[in-house]
Amino acid sequence: MTRNAAKCGTSGSELVRAVEETIRSVLPSMWSISVAPQPTFGRRRGSEQPDALLSIIAPDGTEAVVLIECKGIVAPRDIARVADQLDRFTARSEVKVEGAMLVAPFISPTTRVQLDQRGVGWFDVTGNLRLRLDRPVIFLDRTGADRSGFRDPADRLLKSLRGPAAAKVVLELCETSLPVGVRELAERAQVGAATSARVLELLDREAVVDRSEDGTVTAVRTRSLIDRWTQDYKVMGSNEVIAALDPRGLTNALKKLLSVDARVAVTGSAAARAYLPADVTPVSPLVSLSLYTDDPISLIDQLGLKTVERGANILVMRPYDNVVHAKSRTVAGIEYAPPAQVVADLMTGPGRSSEEAEQLMAALGSTEQDWGR
Numbered sequence: 001m002t003r004n005a006a007k008c009g010t011s012g013s014e015l016v017r018a019v020e021e022t023i024r025s026v027l028p029s030m031w032s033i034s035v036a037p038q039p040t041f042g043r044r045r046g047s048e049q050p051d052a053l054l055s056i057i058a059p060d061g062t063e064a065v066v067l068i069e070c071k072g073i074v075a076p077r078d079i080a081r082v083a084d085q086l087d088r089f090t091a092r093s094e095v096k097v098e099g100a101m102l103v104a105p106f107i108s109p110t111t112r113v114q115l116d117q118r119g120v121g122w123f124d125v126t127g128n129l130r131l132r133l134d135r136p137v138i139f140l141d142r143t144g145a146d147r148s149g150f151r152d153p154a155d156r157l158l159k160s161l162r163g164p165a166a167a168k169v170v171l172e173l174c175e176t177s178l179p180v181g182v183r184e185l186a187e188r189a190q191v192g193a194a195t196s197a198r199v200l201e202l203l204d205r206e207a208v209v210d211r212s213e214d215g216t217v218t219a220v221r222t223r224s225l226i227d228r229w230t231q232d233y234k235v236m237g238s239n240e241v242i243a244a245l246d247p248r249g250l251t252n253a254l255k256k257l258l259s260v261d262a263r264v265a266v267t268g269s270a271a272a273r274a275y276l277p278a279d280v281t282p283v284s285p286l287v288s289l290s291l292y293t294d295d296p297i298s299l300i301d302q303l304g305l306k307t308v309e310r311g312a313n314i315l316v317m318r319p320y321d322n323v324v325h326a327k328s329r330t331v332a333g334i335e336y337a338p339p340a341q342v343v344a345d346l347m348t349g350p351g352r353s354s355e356e357a358e359q360l361m362a363a364l365g366s367t368e369q370d371w372g373r
Helices: 012-026 076-092 109-117 164-173 182-189 193-205 222-229 250-257 268-275 296-303 339-347 353-365
Strands: 032-037 052-057 063-070 099-104 121-124 129-133 138-142 209-211 217-220 240-245 264-267 289-293 314-318 329-331 334-336
Touching: 012 032, 012 052, 012 063, 012 099, 012 121, 012 129, 012 138, 063 076, 063 129, 076 099, 076 109, 076 193, 099 129, 109 121, 109 129, 109 222, 164 182, 164 193, 164 222, 164 339, 182 193, 193 209, 222 339, 222 353, 240 296, 250 289, 250 296, 264 268, 264 339, 268 289, 268 334, 268 339, 268 353, 289 296, 296 314, 339 353
Parallel strands: 063 099, 099 121, 264 334, 289 314
Antiparallel strands: 032 052, 052 063, 121 129, 129 138, 209 217, 240 314, 264 289, 329 334
């Protein structure tokens, strides 16, 4: 997997030329690449047509034809319609079509997931590329940008879930009862109605929530919601973090939490264990402790920790917002950050924490909202 330089050009013809040049540069010189722009499928006038057909011929003469569909702007919620459109093109084609690609100025990570699930390849001018063919056998996978460099001054739609207000809406959606309207969600999340509306609009574009005609949220894909949030939220970057060491071990620190004069919410690996069913064995041993508190220095003093640059076994964090406490849960006298927060912290944390996040989501899926999508 490599990272490509961005290419200029966002019109349909420029996009087709860019994908042709890129694939030509990737495949060996013995392969033949050609493009038929704006082909006509069928005889009906005015019927929708693909933007181009890409022909790839292997050295042994095996040929594959790939449909190219160009879009100026594409969001995850558009992919079902695009995939259906490509299926219609394939059905009407007079030649055998082996694959299809969506080409756009930028294709977001969430959109790429949707395309992959439907077997559609992609290319954007930041360098993201995926093309998979069975005959001849081809698998091209290149990584470009995860954020668009294209900005329309007139476009004021929310693009990021960075910040406390967005996090409050995300955490509320992970556990709130449905259906829920924009204003009701704002009240539950304790944010402004405008913030609730903008976040929901973004999540709707990203195909994370389903909404009725009046904007009411009728379904939440909880796992997809956390995946989208962690594109903008990172546990080590969104919070103020101090690395510390308890020479007596984590068991000692956990026992002391019961008597400290401070509000502390446990997250990370230790919190995952609190939410796992009793008969489930954690996927990895407990080697670190992550703690949220409003006064990290005071907590470090009360627990008798030493701040270190290396060899830390405890992370003491001033949280990005008090929501980590407001929506926390208490188990056996210890406060734990809300499950969705714990999952996000594990997904963006070091070591094997991503595996712990997967295990926790599987456990939550059996008892709470749909963590499987």
